[in-house]
Amino acid sequence: MALETFTWRAAGSSAQGSVKLRTRSAQFGDGYQQVAADGINNRTSSWPQKFVGSKTEILAIQDFIDRHAGTKSFLWMPPLGGQGRFRINEYTPAVEAGGVWSLSATFTESFAP
Numbered sequence: 001m002a003l004e005t006f007t008w009r010a011a012g013s014s015a016q017g018s019v020k021l022r023t024r025s026a027q028f029g030d031g032y033q034q035v036a037a038d039g040i041n042n043r044t045s046s047w048p049q050k051f052v053g054s055k056t057e058i059l060a061i062q063d064f065i066d067r068h069a070g071t072k073s074f075l076w077m078p079p080l081g082g083q084g085r086f087r088i089n090e091y092t093p094a095v096e097a098g099g100v101w102s103l104s105a106t107f108t109e110s111f112a113p
Helices: 055-068
Strands: 018-021 023-027 033-037 045-053 072-078 084-087 090-096 101-109
Touching: 018 033, 045 055, 055 090
Parallel strands: none
Antiparallel strands: 018 045, 023 033, 045 101, 072 084, 084 101, 090 101
């Protein structure tokens, strides 16, 4: 099955992501510590994003996220990288002033064999 692509643009012109480098370590009695990467994909990123628009636009984004149910990856282009696989396992819809709606979600990088 082909992966769907998330195409909506986030509100605002700035974005701040988070990169985590997972490691495993063993501490020895003489002060030596051995450190190794935790798996072949030990670098993961996440990007909190906020989308603002009409009720129809926000419901379309919500439908896309619900369809993937937090378990299926989709393609997305983060602000500082190439297109990759991501998942969203939580989002927050809100009604803003003047009939404007918003949805906040964190895109978390995922990997496949």
